[in-house]
Amino acid sequence: MNDVNDTPRRRSDATRDAILTAARERFAADGYERATIRAIAKDAQIDPSMVMRYYGNKEGLFAAAVSVDLGLPEPASLPRDDIGRALVARFLDLWEENEVLTALLRVGATNQAGAERMQGIFREQVMPVAVRVCPDPEQAPARAALAATQLLGLALTRYVLRLPPTVALAREEILAWLAPTIQRYLTAPSP
Amino acid sequence: MNDVNDTPRRRSDATRDAILTAARERFAADGYERATIRAIAKDAQIDPSMVMRYYGNKEGLFAAAVSVDLGLPEPASLPRDDIGRALVARFLDLWEENEVLTALLRVGATNQAGAERMQGIFREQVMPVAVRVCPDPEQAPARAALAATQLLGLALTRYVLRLPPTVALAREEILAWLAPTIQRYLTAPSP
DNA sequence: ATCCTAGGCCAACGCATGTTGGCCAACAAG
DNA sequence: CTTGTTGGCCAACATGCGTTGGCCTAGGAT
Incomplete structure (x- = not known):
């Protein structure tokens, strides 16, 4: 399958990033329930079904969108x-x-x-x-x-x-x- | 209309209170969107339409359910x-x-x-x-x-x-x- | 005894949501 | 050039939501 060790650049990476960015904005502005997949998709200018394809379901999207490294000082x-x-x-x-x-x-x-x-x-x-x-x-x-x-x-x-x-x-x-x-x-x- | 000065006791006051109590619990547990009128009505053991009759809409219910007097010390x-x-x-x-x-x-x-x-x-x-x-x-x-x-x-x-x-x-x-x-x-x- | 009102339920509407599957075009490999 | 794969869209589904209107029943007033 992916024998390439480095991150295999997919052609859809731009779309994926656009979805995550839009998702972060919507979740931050509206919370979980009111941040609808349709609205996120519209912000990212793609079809709602793409969100499902790439992230499975809404919960998966949230998990992918929110990853935090606080980077606290030593x-x-x-x-x-x-x-x-x-x-x-x-x-x-x-x-x-x-x-x-x-x-x-x-x-x-x-x-x-x-x-x-x-x-x-x-x-x-x-x-x-x-x-x-x-x-x-x-x-x-x-x-x-x-x-x-x-x-x-x-x-x-x-x-x-x-x-x-x-x-x-x-x-x-x-x-x-x-x-x-x-x-x-x-x-x-x-x- | 209500010439009586003291609070006119309605026969439905028990129901109204049951709705408010259930609403507070649901709003506290689930937040606004996930606290559904149907669930609140079921908790209060009445029909969802009663909630609308007594409080107009969901926003009105919320307004009626949360009224806070902090009672801070002087x-x-x-x-x-x-x-x-x-x-x-x-x-x-x-x-x-x-x-x-x-x-x-x-x-x-x-x-x-x-x-x-x-x-x-x-x-x-x-x-x-x-x-x-x-x-x-x-x-x-x-x-x-x-x-x-x-x-x-x-x-x-x-x-x-x-x-x-x-x-x-x-x-x-x-x-x-x-x-x-x-x-x-x-x-x-x-x- | 007879109204009339208020409390209550039922059934339904319209809508927005998450989610699915099928179809089409563009690209890459042979 | 052909073929398989990937990125993308469209249309639809089932579900659950807030909300509405009509109907029935039981009290209270007269």
């Missing part, structure tokens, strides 16, 4: 007191550089599969960082969970609900207020 | 340094005493009308408290917004996404970690 690479600020900064960049995370959060709020995918990301990408930065690794899950409440809460109110006073906050304000919170959740002694 | 009634803890405690109680807030958050994440309703609650019930507790009332919106990110983030991860490490947190742990955060957002000098 804790060892910076001063221990700066980890809070570095994480907040990284999260702000992540949410603004593309719509994948907004799509994931919107879908996760309504869809079981979406929620489970977020749990997976937390487990495999957030937890390892927490383990390496927490004073007592046994407390890592709780501390990582606390940090997640603050960071996801920011994303929720700013990028999903678009609560006006949260949208109005400047990047520097957010950094200045939230960095100490995250720093404390991860490194301060238990209260 | 800042003047307690020591200034305890306001953070009091607010966190009140929020935990609110989210656990019924499903209205979960429904509202799930719907707000996907539905424009739901998001606007949350903005209304923030404006009319959260802001007034912030104005009375903030050192500089001009900063009240930003500070209230920050508190909202933390509290809604907790609700999101604990009651909607059900991130296991967040669900595992004990009430006392949450209070001990989050109270200082809220206290700082509302009353500490700007960083």
Whole structure:
């Protein structure tokens, strides 16, 4: 079959990418149920049946459209007191550089599969960082969970609900207020 | 028409309440789109058409089902340094005493009308408290917004996404970690 | 006893959705 | 040039949705 080791370039790759891009936009804007395959297909300027051909069904499309690499900083690479600020900064960049995370959060709020995918990301990408930065690794899950409440809460109110006073906050304000919170959740002694 | 001043008891009030209760459960569990009128009617053990008769349409049903009074504590009634803890405690109680807030958050994440309703609650019930507790009332919106990110983030991860490490947190742990955060957002000098 | 109203159900409509299978054109290999 | 494969579209399907209108029945008022 495909003896070629490198990714075998298919002639339809352009279409496939167009579908994924349109899907991300729609999922981010409308959530899972209201992002219809027909609308996604129209955005990608192809027939709805092509979506099925390439991704099987709607769930498969979502799985293919939303793949996240948080690219969190390596804790060892910076001063221990700066980890809070570095994480907040990284999260702000992540949410603004593309719509994948907004799509994931919107879908996760309504869809079981979406929620489970977020749990997976937390487990495999957030937890390892927490383990390496927490004073007592046994407390890592709780501390990582606390940090997640603050960071996801920011994303929720700013990028999903678009609560006006949260949208109005400047990047520097957010950094200045939230960095100490995250720093404390991860490194301060238990209260 | 209704010259009677007190609420005119209709014979159908039991049914109406059953519909609202079922609606809250379904909206909380499934979000707006997947909470179907048919399913709600089945839960309430009546015909779907009754829902339309009493609430006009699905949007009207949602509006009737979620009406929230946060019942936030009056800042003047307690020591200034305890306001953070009091607010966190009140929020935990609110989210656990019924499903209205979960429904509202799930719907707000996907539905424009739901998001606007949350903005209304923030404006009319959260802001007034912030104005009375903030050192500089001009900063009240930003500070209230920050508190909202933390509290809604907790609700999101604990009651909607059900991130296991967040669900595992004990009430006392949450209070001990989050109270200082809220206290700082509302009353500490700007960083 | 007789109206009349309100509570309730049934059956159906129109529509949008996810999904399927068949058909056609363009490209690649022989 | 022929042949097989791939990319693509069209038309349709079954289903479930919100919503509507008509009909029946039981209370309450007179």
